[in-house]
Amino acid sequence: MTVKLKRHYWRQRLFFCMVLLLMITSTQVVAQSTYTVSGKISDIKNGETLFGASVFLEGTSIGVVTNEYGFYSLTAPEGKYTLLVTFMGYTDIQQEINLTQNQQFNFEISEASTQLDEVEVIADEPERAILRKPEMSVLKMNIETVKQMPVVLGEVDILKSLQMLPGVTNNGEGTGGFHVRGGAGDQNLVLLDEAIIYNTSHMFGFFSVFNADAIKDVKLYKGGIPARYGGRVSSVLDVRQKDGNSKRFTATGGIGIISSRLALEAPLFKEKGSFLIAGRRSYADLLLKAAGEDNSVSFYDLNLKTNYKINTNNRLFLSGYFGRDAFELGENFSSSYGNSTANLRWNHIFNDKLFSNLSAIYSKYDYELGITSAEFDWVSSITNYNLKYDLKYYFSDTFKLDFGASGIHYEFDPGEIIPTTETSSVNPLILDKKKALETGLYVNAEHKLTEKLTAQYGLRYSAFSRLGGQPITEYANNQPVVYNEDLGIYERGEAIGETVYEKGDAIKTFGNLEPRASLAYTLNDNSSLKAGFSRVAQYIHLLSNTSSATPLDVWTPSGQYIDPQLSNQYALGYFRNFKNTAYSMEAEIYYKNTDNRIDYIDGSDLIGQNTIETEILKGESRAYGLELLFRKNEGKFTGWISYTLSKSEQRTPGGNAGGLGINDGNWYNTPYDRTHDVSISGSYRLNDKWSFGTNLVFQTGRPVTYPNGQYEYEGVSIASYSDRNSDRLPAYHRLDLSVNYKPNRKPNAKLKGEWVLGIYNAYNRKNAASVSFGQNIETGANEATRTAIFGIVPSITYNFKF
Amino acid sequence: MKNYIKPIIALFTVILTCCTDVIDVDVQTDTLRLVVEASLDWEKGTTGNDQVITLRTSTPFFDTERTNVTGAEVNVTNNATGEVFRFTDQNDGTYTTSTFQPQLFATYTLEIVYNGERYVAEDTMNPVPNITDIYQDTEDGFDDEAIELHIVFTDFEDEGDNYLFKFERPQDLLPTLETGDDEFINGNEVDWWYEIDDDEDEEIKPLLPGDVVNISMHGISRSYFNYMDIVIDQMGGVGIFEATPVDVRGNCINTTNPDNYAHGYFRVTETNRVSYTVE
Known part of the structure; x- marks a missing residue:
């Protein structure tokens, strides 16, 4: 068996090399x-x-x-x-x-405007339609634009701003993560200076982990994911930190209602290097404590980056992120979670045509829960070490080649219970720790075929080995989940034993070829047509049967019982600039299907679950839609209108477990399905002192499951529920406003300040984050209770720079 | 374990429930089904001969009327002995017997014939350990000022015990139900606490001196545990950080027309019943 596997592997390697060779030789034409x-x-x-x-x-x-x-x-x-x-x-x-x-x-x-950090009247390059490059389905956001947009409680938030663009949504206010083209939150690869961020939210999703003062640029690939990325089927969010000012010392900061932040930048080693250190901390907990309150919620994060130029051809970068949320309820409950990352990079320029970068990356997410009264702690984590080498070869003016390799070693610690006292009535427990190795090899060409036609094509080969060192449970008839014909429900299978895999063994190995291709055809100076295809494999999965991800959700690798998710995405786009790029328009349609997307059986229990396979069924999901974006890039008034019409569905047949499957094997909405999504964002610059911003959002309500009847049992009214996700929350809409004011300042004054006043949800719409159904405690009658997170929220922030 | 972690998830929600209100919502309406509440509980120290089974139909979600089912035939059989216990229709939705013979570890079958359709269900009687102590305290629980009750018992040595607790304070309209299993506490002395959190919105008072709490603790089968676990989870409504609600299925199968399954459950349990007056 192993021999066969290896042969298969080598055949793929061989194929890979041939493709590479073909691509290089095909362009050697002119001498x-x-x-x-x-x-x-x-x-x-x-x-x-x-x-x-x-x-x-x-x-x-x-x-x-x-x-x-x-x-x-x-x-x-x-x-x-x-x-x-x-x-x-x-x-x-x-x-x-x-x-x-x-x-x-x-x-x-140098920046066109003479004054620093003035509102950009002209949108940045990436915000206009880029016509000649085959790159499509990409959103780039200028950090200055992000900073100008009205936000809840004055906390500048990259993720929330991205949601104003087509194809990106969230799962409601106060929930973490984001969803791209109908995909789940765990299908987004989120990178901060190349390090994987496993949880992007602070305070359960009210805010994101990205401190805008430390960020240089943000790029979101909704599709057409380049071959150098892999591992998540829905999108790649590539966030890069600033290198730090290499000319002079600067300090940037802000004081807001929720948090305060400060970023320091300065040159190092006689301008051969520079550093950035940025910190942010919330202070609600300090106020609560001062008010004698036992409960508290807080977060902080720290961004670090430094670089050193060895010589013209060699440069080193070291970056790190450390963030944490802590939350206490009385003396009995405490919980904290956060990401930590570090990345050491070496940029090396071999010659004027060959650029390379080698990265060694560490990343960890962990969650801790302490329950004093029950005398135990619960901890879980995911850690990875990643080594990658990327090269770019500028072969000729018509041909450029990216290629490289990466290896990620994962350690999953899904959970441990540690009794904190000898008298604790809870026994210690360690869920099986899991290990895996994910490797990737890729090559990608950007090839100008004719004056009008440019292609980008590439191939990624990814492999995943689930490593031994743990037992795997075996089930009767190899069925971790069994359909009970009589009761019409899915039940956990019967464990009949377990196989222990030694540390050197691979429990299961997967390999996938992932072709990626896109074409851009320039119709004229102002418009182009683009088409793209990408196939992506995803080997790790976030387990969550709640409508919104929680910090305690754990990641699990593919293996014996869980197959890698495989998705194919097709997209077509039309891009056009008007009036010499003063206006631009982008229209795209896409279709994507994902195999092996898991869903959870009715009554699944994921907390402290050692045998996840008994809680899930394997299905497929598909999503399709139309995205329109119209921007005004120049003038006193700039902004955009974005509209998405889309569908996102899942089908989960019974398969090996028997039965028809979830929802009788029929297609049902995923929680990320939004039929209509309209966002309008605008900013108006009156003069050097005053500018105004606004957002208007309308979205179809999130699919949810509502009751379809009730019955009395044990003195309580019990609801029976309709088909999965067959109802919808009320439509979501809101309007935000903001005003930026820069007080008069002397031309030579070092300190530059700015006030930002904002009103989030200006007409106080009570948008339902959820509707829950239960009995009124006094009358016993059933009622529907809406939870709306943010009503009208005014805010004020002071930003400074010197 | 889960019993500890679940409240945490609920607490995430509590933090978010800064602004809740009751709204009008249109919901779908399922076909109305037979509802079986057949709880044959053998209270320790009694003969367990007197038993009641209640039959109703389900109703649209926002209806407040309850509809009793009369004219059904109801029998329970001890599978091992073949002994049949007939339940008499009281014409008010209840069906009673005074001859039931409870037996630990015995499996019983319920058979109902209603509207020409036959429903059957099976369950096994599980034992329950004795309650060794009940006391009150304020230290534990979510609120360290509120009084909580502690029930102390020793879990049976073999793993796989499942429990259902029901706490009723007569002045409250709704009881509190909790399930427990010995997955993380097998064979240990267990201190199970019960607390009512102060809720100003709903005007619920915590436990106060003079309050009477009626407690029942049942030894239950695993499948009933699975059923009640979901029922309880979904009981107060399902918030954002809780599992998507599902249509929970009981153990009553319609053998005539399987699609027309019944709601509710047929359970046989050994039970502790105690009352405690808060000091």
Whole structure:
């Protein structure tokens, strides 16, 4: 058996190499002498490298955009050119070059507006429709735009801002995570400086873990996920921290109702390096404690980044994040959770055409619960070590190649009970710890086929080994879940023994080829058509049978009983700029289906569950939709209108367990299904002092399960429930407003302050986060109770910079 | 274990329930079904001969009327001995017998014939350990100022015991039901506490001196535990951080027309019943 597996594996490797070879050879056409110009683009003010700046040769179609580290490389035939560097919001730079040899040019460009951190009147480059690149289904958000948007309680929140764009939703206020194109929260790969973030929320989802002061840029891939990413089927959210000001010391901060924050940046080693350290802390707990309250909720986080330039071709980066939520109820209950990450990176430029980055990454999420009265602690965690090597080869002006490899070692600790006293009536317990190794190899080409047609195509090969060192339960007839014909319910299977796998053994191994491809066809200077396909495999799953993820949900790897999720996504798009990019429009349609998506049997119990396989059935999900985005990019008034029409469904047949399955094997709505989703966001800049922002949101209500009858039993009215997710919460809508005021300041004053006044949910709509059904305690009559989290919420924040 | 963690999830919700209100909602209406409340509880120290089974029909969710079922035939059989106990229709929805013979570990079958359809259900009588102590305290529980009751018992040595607790304070309209199993406490002396949290909105008072609490503790089968576990979870309504509600199925099978299954449950249990007056 093992031999077979290996042969299969090698065959795939071989195939992979052949594809690579084919792609390289297919482009070696012209032998005319060409030269390369390469270098870095950064901001003159703070030395931050710029991601996505365009560098091109005027009068030709030869051009490139800078990568995540600000690096560019372009190749052209011998000759005299004008090199043009543009980045919206920045002043263009021109450089005459005589291309007779390979050359290096580093550019420092300055922001168009003379004053620092003024409202950008012109949207950034990434916010306009990008026509020539095949990249589609991507949302980029400028951190300055995020900071200008009205938010609840004045807490700037990247995740909430992304939800204003098409295809991105959440599961209601006060719930964590986000959903992309009808996908589940655990199907998003969230990266902070390449490290995986397992839980993106603070305070159960009121706020996100990203401190905007420490973030440089945010990119969300809703589809067309490039081959260098893998492991989650729905989306990739790539968040990158600032490198830190390499020119001078700066401090940025803010004082708000919920939290205060401070970020310090400064050069290091005579401008050979720089650092950023940013902290944020909430203070509701301090106030509650001062008020003599026993209960408290708090969070804090710390972002760190430093880099050191060894020489022109070598640079080191070290970044870290540490965040924690703590929550206490009286003296008896305490709970805390958080992410910690660290990443050491080495940028190495082999030559003017070959850029590389090696990363060693650590990431952990853990959850702790202490119950004093019952005398025990509960802890669970997921830890991973990740080594990855990415290279980019700027082969010619028509062909660029990305390739690399990665390996992630996971350790899952699904839960331990530790009695805290000798007299505790709770016995110690350790759920089986699990280990796994996920590896990936990829190659991706960006290939300009003709003047009008550009393709991006690639392949990722991913493999996953569930490692031994634990027992696996075996079930009668190999059925962890069994359908009870008589009662019409799914029940846990009968355990008949267990197999112990030694540490060196692999319990189960999976391998998948994941092709990715997209095409951009330029119709004219202002419009283009794009099409994309991507196949992605996901090997780890977040177990949650609640309508919203909670911090105690645990991750579990694929293995004997859980197969990897496999999704195929197809998308088509039309992109157009109007009036010389003053306006832009993006329209996309997509269809995606995911195999092996699990759902939970009625009455499933996931807490402290060692045998998850007895609680789940394997199904499939599909989602499709239309997304429209219309933006106004220039002028005093900027903003966008976004509309999504979509469907997201799941089908879970009984399969091996027998029976028809969940909901009789019929398709049912996933909790992430939103038929209509409209978001309007606008900002108006009156003058240098005053600017205004607004958001308007309308969404179809979330699918939920409501009662369809009642009966009396044990003196209580018991509800019977209708089919899974066959009802809906009332529609969600709200309006937010904000005003930014920058007081008069002397031109030379170091301190620059700004007041932000906001009103969230201005017309005080009571949006239902949930509707629960129960008996009125006095009359005994059944009633529906709505929980609305935020009514009208005014806020005030003071931001400063010096 | 779960019994400790579940309240935590509920507490997440409590923090969020800053703003709840009662609203009008349209709900679907299922076909009306037979509801079986057949709880044959053998209270320790009694003969257990007198037993009642109640039959009703389900109603649309917001209806307040209860509909009793009369004219059904109701029998219980001891599977091992074949002895049949006939329950007499009292024409008010209840069916009674005074000849039931309880026997630990015996499996019984309930048979109901109603509207020309036959329903059957099976359950096994499980023992319950003696309550060794009941006392009150304020230290434990969610609120360290509120009085909580403690029930002390020693779990049986073999793993796999399941319990149902019912706490009733006569002035309250609704009882409190709790399930427990010995998954994490097998063979230990168990201190099970019960507390009523002060709720100003609902005008619920915590336990106060002079309050009487009627307690029953049943030894139950695993399948009944699974049933009650879901019923109890969903009882007060289901909040955002709780499992999506499901239509819970009891053990009464309609053998004539399986789709027309009955709600409710046929249980046989050994039971402790005690009353405690708070000091």
